[in-house]
Amino acid sequence: MNPYESNLLHVLHVAAALVLMGQTFYAFAAPPETRRKVLIWAGGASLVMLLTGVRLWQMVFGFAPAGWLIVKIVCWLGLSALAGIAYRRRELAGVLTWVAMILAVTAVAMVYVKPF
Numbered sequence: 001m002n003p004y005e006s007n008l009l010h011v012l013h014v015a016a017a018l019v020l021m022g023q024t025f026y027a028f029a030a031p032p033e034t035r036r037k038v039l040i041w042a043g044g045a046s047l048v049m050l051l052t053g054v055r056l057w058q059m060v061f062g063f064a065p066a067g068w069l070i071v072k073i074v075c076w077l078g079l080s081a082l083a084g085i086a087y088r089r090r091e092l093a094g095v096l097t098w099v100a101m102i103l104a105v106t107a108v109a110m111v112y113v114k115p116f
């Protein structure tokens, strides 16, 4: 495993997670005219997360199937959808904030605890 690539992938993966979370929370309260820009940033970050995540999975685990990874992918899917939903369903902002926090914390717990 190339340590430079490994470090770069880990940093990009976590940086993209931070950008996705930031844009998602902004979407909960942002004015409607920001929709396009926010969705472009959130979508880009989401794609970077998936690509770096898959490459990490290959590099660190040789694509070995794992329950924690499936949970992470479900969390990623949910988080990636939230910004788009937030612009259409303003009245749900409060509950979506909780959903976003729970999904993000679950994904982070999975990668560090790897319970299954």
Ligand code: HEM
Residues within 6 Å of the ligand: 010, 011, 013, 014, 017, 049, 050, 052, 053, 054, 056, 057, 058, 060, 069, 072, 073, 075, 076, 079, 103, 104, 107, 108, 111
């Ligand atoms: C909500 C979405 C996600 C969050 C918040 C998240 C967060 C993280 C964090 C914090 C790390 C640890 C980085 C480190 O220790 O340096 C990590 C590593 C990793 N993530 Fe994600 N991730 C998410 C989605 C994904 C997805 C969709 C995949 C796979 C397709 C994935 C695959 C991995 C892999 C394979 C690692 C390396 C684990 C290791 O080195 O032990 N992640 N992720």
